[in-house]
Amino acid sequence: MQRICVFAGSNPGNRPEYREAARAxxxxxxxxxxxxxxxxxxxxxMGVLADTVLECGGEIIGVLPRGLFxxxxxxxxxxxxxxxxxxxxxxALMSDLSDGFIALPGGFGTFDELFEITxxxxxxLHHKPIGLLNVAHYFDPLLALVEHASVEGFIxxxxxxxxxxxxxxxxxxxxxxxxxxxxxxxxxxELPPER
Ligand code: AMP
Numbered sequence: 001m002q003r004i005c006v007f008a009g010s011n012p013g014n015r016p017e018y019r020e021a022a023r024a025x026x027x028x029x030x031x032x033x034x035x036x037x038x039x040x041x042x043x044x045x046m047g048v049l050a051d052t053v054l055e056c057g058g059e060i061i062g063v064l065p066r067g068l069f070x071x072x073x074x075x076x077x078x079x080x081x082x083x084x085x086x087x088x089x090x091x092a093l094m095s096d097l098s099d100g101f102i103a104l105p106g107g108f109g110t111f112d113e114l115f116e117i118t119x120x121x122x123x124x125l126h127h128k129p130i131g132l133l134n135v136a137h138y139f140d141p142l143l144a145l146v147e148h149a150s151v152e153g154f155i156x157x158x159x160x161x162x163x164x165x166x167x168x169x170x171x172x173x174x175x176x177x178x179x180x181x182x183x184x185x186x187x188x189x190e191l192p193p194e195r
Pocket of ligand 1: 006009010038040041042043046105106107108109110111113
């Protein structure tokens, strides 16, 4: 495992715990020799994460859609900044560059990235670990929704276990490093080439 992609709010949130968690996660990833891929912005928890990785001398790679988020210009000192043509390309590149994914607290953008990457795992497009840092129980309502969907028959219990949930940063990162993908039946069917 070389790099982890972190999804995180473009806002800092209302509790100091959220910023502290972004800092702690950045420090832990650098301490474990892992590079960080993220959305490229300098605002909110994303900015806290990037600043801390840079302070600690770690690798941080931003992936930004060209022309978007101009007002929150990306960090000038990132290890690398990839500019891509669309939000879709961005997610694909963030995924290609990373060996695992962690979500910090955030809003719609973070939920979208988390659920898309989990959907890709569910259909077997990748077998990389997906972690949720459940800071101050921020993700409890989301986890309750996932449990509800599972009880109601919309999410297989094997798929709901794709999310590694931890409140503790070092346990989450250790869990990501030692992760082996569960064996489950993929819904993804390779079609024969068209004639
Ligand atoms: P949100 O949780 O709605 O604040 O969105 C945060 C996620 O969406 C991040 O993980 C980014 O990949 C992306 N994103 C949203 N706003 C920005 C921004 N201003 N700069 C860069 N990426 C952003």
